[in-house]
Amino acid sequence: MRAAVFRGRKEVAVTDVEEPTAGPGQVKVAVAYNGICGTDLHEYYAGPIFVPTAPHPLTGGQLPVTLGHEFAGTVTEVGDGVEQIAEGDRVTIEPVYRCDQCPPCRAGHYNVCQQIGFHGLMADGGMAQYTVVEARMVHKLPDAVSLELGALVEPMAVAYHAARRGNVDAGDTAVVFGAGPIGIGIWFALRGLGVEDVTVVEPSQVRRDALVPLGATDVIDPETTDPAEHIAERTGGRGADAVYDAAGVQPAVEAGLRCLGSHRQMIAVAIYEAPFPVSLLDLVLRESGVSGSLCYTSEDYRAVIELMARGRYDTTGWVSHIQLDDVIEGFERLHAGKAMKLLVEPS
């Protein structure tokens, strides 16, 4: 079968590899769509970062590895001992390997498992015609959710998890910095949670324009509108009830902290490449906070799939498709900001 194999920095080969089979407790999936994630770009341009160069303690996987951890498809084979999943099921995959033993796992937060592994980084993933996953990673898709949306459940679950961590209630005011796929996902998640008053802050005209057809009503350019003044005006000086940083850069964090109301949180949901200056005094003077958000749990997957089934997600204008053979061109388009989200079609 064909697969996009990551061999090291700037080395991804679309090549023939052996087709896997489902062992006990496993499920084989014919991949319909696999999204390219920012993490994949980091691996390609600056990696290996998450891809291990020695066997991973949970998966045994290491370089070279087939990329792809955002995917959906159809079950073609079910291993021994697997119940409640059948050939022909339309599924999306929660691609997490966890140890179930470390303190976070024992506390129910397996998304911050101390040994966490991902299908598509620490094991061969979904940028291939077929991939084999653990049965417990499988979430079935209801008829109302297309395989295209199914491939977006993973990044939308990252965003939904972050949205929830902001402790928002219906009627709250929220601000999202960055309108990449995670920022857009937070916007969808907040609306799904009943938060209608959402300001999106994004310096790129292309990204700002992409939000409008989705229904966003307050999208500002931080280069021409001061976000903190804008939010102070919208909230009568109270400040935002939640701020999300999905941009991962210093100006966004700096402005975000100034948007926050007292006793409120900024949720940091980005891979920050290096420490940068942060004004802790802003946190002290309002007793506000910054908290990190990482990945998701099954609860987030179920919530996103349910919202998708209710028609609350829309791919118009920000999701495009490419063939597996064109994956490197896809990396380049994303890296250059010429696409927002690309779904790879392996077959």
Added chain:
Amino acid sequence: MRAAVFRGRKEVAVTDVEEPTAGPGQVKVAVAYNGICGTDLHEYYAGPIFVPTAPHPLTGGQLPVTLGHEFAGTVTEVGDGVEQIAEGDRVTIEPVYRCDQCPPCRAGHYNVCQQIGFHGLMADGGMAQYTVVEARMVHKLPDAVSLELGALVEPMAVAYHAARRGNVDAGDTAVVFGAGPIGIGIWFALRGLGVEDVTVVEPSQVRRDALVPLGATDVIDPETTDPAEHIAERTGGRGADAVYDAAGVQPAVEAGLRCLGSHRQMIAVAIYEAPFPVSLLDLVLRESGVSGSLCYTSEDYRAVIELMARGRYDTTGWVSHIQLDDVIEGFERLHAGKAMKLLVEPS
């Protein structure tokens, strides 16, 4: 009467000023002890910072102003309309002026009032033989609490408030960075809250030594012991349940974030002079957080006074006394690290 009047940077005069009288709703206090706070040092060496140079919206006060916001004494006069306070009462003062109208005040968080003022910064304070305060600022001291301890309620309430904001429970593991008066106060507060497993991180030998007679059992020097490794060892890799930064410097925050367990908070309780690099990635990877803590509310005052009445605070080795005339010498001793806490005796 004699008072220490702040007239501008490096200008504090101990001089004769008019003795105030209690107006309606006010109380006159003969000050027994007034602590010198780090804030007073900031005003003296780098101010005016908090001391206003135009009339403050709540107090009308402005430069020059009599310093002193940490004090206790005896009531000598009671204004019209004041009930439940009588001449001769031994009292400590919660020195906050608040607007009662801004969003934080309305939410019950008057410690982050958007117009907050302090007696001794925005109005003439307790580094004087007498001072006049609003009746609602007064907390009576039980017989078991000395006036010396009474003058320490204010900084100990800052620390108690911070300790509570760490959401600690009895049996938790906590880490305090910085063993100045606030760090010591957090240590007392944590023990008052039933947290016995407290590590204090402090590079100064003098400060480390001061903690031992108080009963601290785990006091480390970050220059010879890596705090994160030390805490990982103590907690079996789980990390601390709460971390407090009462040092206000970059190395403490950096180490503190690495000490935190997943889904736990670092409480920032310092006046950070400028932004410095912070690793938000540390927060993301553990879904941990940083939250600010500022001042206190009446609840914290009452809790500290009750703990003091139960003998849970001890001034041995870290509190000394000076006369009002020697206040500038006191600033210099504190600034040079030659004293930890000085109580000024105005009479």
